[in-house]
Amino acid sequence: MLDILGIGFGPSNLALAIQMHELNVFENKKVKFIEKKKSFVWQPGLLLPNTNLQIHFLKDLVTLINPCSKFTFINYLNENGRLLDFINLNISCPSRFEFNDYLTWAANKFSDYVIYNSYIKQINPVVKSGEIQYFNVNYIIDNEEFNVDAKNIILASGRSPKIPEIFSHEYDGVSIIHSDKFTSTDLFEKTKQEKDGICKVAIVGAGQSAAEIFNHLIENMGSNVKLYNFIRGYGYNPSDSSPFRNQVFNPEFVDIFFQLEKNYQKEILNNLSNTNYSVVDSDLIEEIYTKLYHMRHIEKSDKATILSMTEIEKVERTRDNKINLTYKDKLTGNNKIEEVDYIILSTGYDQVFIKNKYFIGFNDLLEQKNNGEIELNRDYSVKFNVPSNSKIFLQGYSESSHGISDSLISVIANRANIIAKSLMLKEVISK
Ligand SMILES: Cc1cc2nc3c(=O)[nH]c(=O)nc-3n(C[C@H](O)[C@H](O)[C@H](O)COP(=O)(O)OP(=O)(O)OC[C@H]3O[C@@H](n4cnc5c(N)ncnc54)[C@H](O)[C@@H]3O)c2cc1C
Structure with a gap:
């Protein structure tokens, strides 16, 4: 009998291991931790060059x-002989490649406790x-149960990609993918290869x-790509990362939020959604605007x-396996059709799925x-409605009760500390 089983070994359970x-x-x-991937990697589907961590590096796994702690980002830099070089960068948000490397460095110190390439079914x-x-707990390794x-x-198995209903009947993971898998498709x-004929790619979403x-x-x-x-x-819409707004990501705010009445919790979450949902980092907005300006006015290219103010209303596969997107142009009220080869759904994540995935029998x-x-x-x-000698803790699925920071890295060290201390209480550890 294991005392503690972690499901998933992403940043949340890694912070707990620390x-x-x-x-x-x-x-x-x-x-033991059971992790679906073959080895540690952080959000690989969107690990793109020139993308940065969106929080300060001091909000790392433990600081x-x-x-x-020896697991801080600063110690990682030091052990890898580049603390001064990093200081000279004069940045607070390192690249996602570097942060992934930091997380992998920390994860490798726990490899004796992680079963990779296996996943929990029930x-x-x-x-x-x-x-x-x-x-x-029922788990699978190489098709064996x-x-x-x-x-x-x-x-702490992360969130599940959200596929909007209107796309679900044509979704195939090949010509229509979720952004979560972008780099692995x-x-x-x-899209990098030069080919004859136009290849049209639609990205759906504004986050x-x-x-x-x-x-x-x-x-x-x-x-040839359009x-x-x-x-x-x-x-x-730009994301709000101004200092007062950022205070809602402070661990103390979780205490404040948790004891609020449910209708105030909802109101605050709505009010704060522009810190995290359907918003884009201002620097990236500037960068894209500059590129489009250059393309349109200097290169004379479209x-x-x-396509702002558009609502996709119909998704149909054509005979030659392209996809017709029928959409309303809300600025003119007209319906239009665009035939595309690929669709990338950047339509967010679902956190409610876990109940039906893991808790189905109880x-x-x-x-x-x-x-x-x-x-x-x-x-x-x-919370169980019967007495229990055992506990199940959830990491990353409690935005509605613990606040907007729940799915982010900002609180993972503090959350892990609370869970680790709770696990140490006598009644939840077997003798
Ligand atoms: C592209 C991207 C960039 C982001 N950047 C930031 C950022 O800059 N700052 C920030 O605060 N937040 C960011 N986030 C939010 C993100 O949720 C956190 O960064 C972080 O990944 C949460 O860690 P986690 O361990 O809870 O979940 P995940 O990182 O999703 O890890 C969950 C792990 O569980 C494994 N797993 C899933 N199902 C099973 C199963 N059945 N059995 C076993 N293992 C399983 C998965 O393989 C995965 O490794 C970003 C999210 C994305 C998608």
């Missing part, structure tokens, strides 16, 4: 809890005399991922176009909100 290391949990507890509670005793018992589970390679892909393709696409970015609003044991979301305690543990 907290458990610093609190000496590994010394006397049986701990906010223990600035003297969690089943073992209930005796009306009380949850432990969990039996295994089971393991665990006293406590920390679920054929499309990424194909950071859409803008990053648009910007990347403008620079790297072959001369690019469209379908946007519901009028151009990109190879890349932002939904009836969960405390749930009116909208069906799982109720959590402040320490991120799931």
Whole structure:
């Protein structure tokens, strides 16, 4: 029986591993993490050149809890012999490549505890005399099924790409993909190649991922490619990362947010959505504008176009396997059709999926909100409606109860610290 099983080994469970290391949990507890990928990599589908971390590097895996830890970003720079070179860059947001390298450096220190290339299928509670005793977890390695018992589970398997209903019947992961897989698809390679005939690519969405892909393709696409970015609003909205706004990402704000009445929590989340959702970093907006200006006025080219104020209403496959996008131009009220070869959906992520994915056999044991979301305690543990000797903690699925920072890196050190301390309480660790 494992004392602690982590599902997924991305930044959230990596931060937890660090907290458990610093609190000496590994010394006397049986701990394993199960991770779907073959080795550690952070958000590989959008690991593009010239993209940066969107938070200060001091909000790394551990600094906010223990600035003297050996797992800080600064120590990573130091161990890799480039602390001074980094200082001379004079930046607070390193490239995503470098931050991925930092995370990989930290993750490699825990490789004895991680089973890579395997994934969790289902969690089943073992209930005796009306009380949850432990969990039996079903996982797959190379198509073979295994089971393991665990006293406590920390679920941090990330979010699930959102495919809007209107695209779902034609979605094939080849000609229509989600931005989450951008770098791992054929499309990424194909748009770089020079070919005969025009290849039209539509990007749907107005957030950071859409803008990053648009910007990347403008620079790297072959001369036969034509690019469209379908946007519901009028151009990109800038993300608000001003200092007062940034205070909502402070760990203390989670305490404030958690004890608010539900309707105020909703109001705050709506009010803060322009810090994270459907918004683009201002520097990137400037960069794209400059490129489009140059393209349109100097090169006299219409190879890349932002179609603002558009609503896609119909998606149909043509006989020659292209895709017709019927959309409303909200500025004129007219319906138009664009035939494209590829569609990249930068349409965000879903965090509600976990209930039906992992908790399917025991939904009836969960405390749930009116909208069906799982109720959590402040320490991120799931509320059961029966007594339980064991706990399941969720990392990254509690924006509605713990606030807007929940899916971001800003709070991962503090959240991991809370969970690690909660795990150390006697009643949740088996003897
Ligand atoms: C392109 C991109 C850039 C981002 N940049 C920033 C940023 O700059 N700043 C910021 O604060 N946030 C950023 N984010 C938000 C992002 O959510 C966090 O950076 C971070 O990745 C969250 O870590 P996580 O471990 O919770 O989830 P993830 O990083 O998604 O990791 C989850 C892990 O679980 C694994 N997994 C999934 N299912 C299973 C299963 N069934 N069994 C086993 N393993 C499984 C996955 O393979 C993955 O490795 C970004 C997100 C994206 C998509």
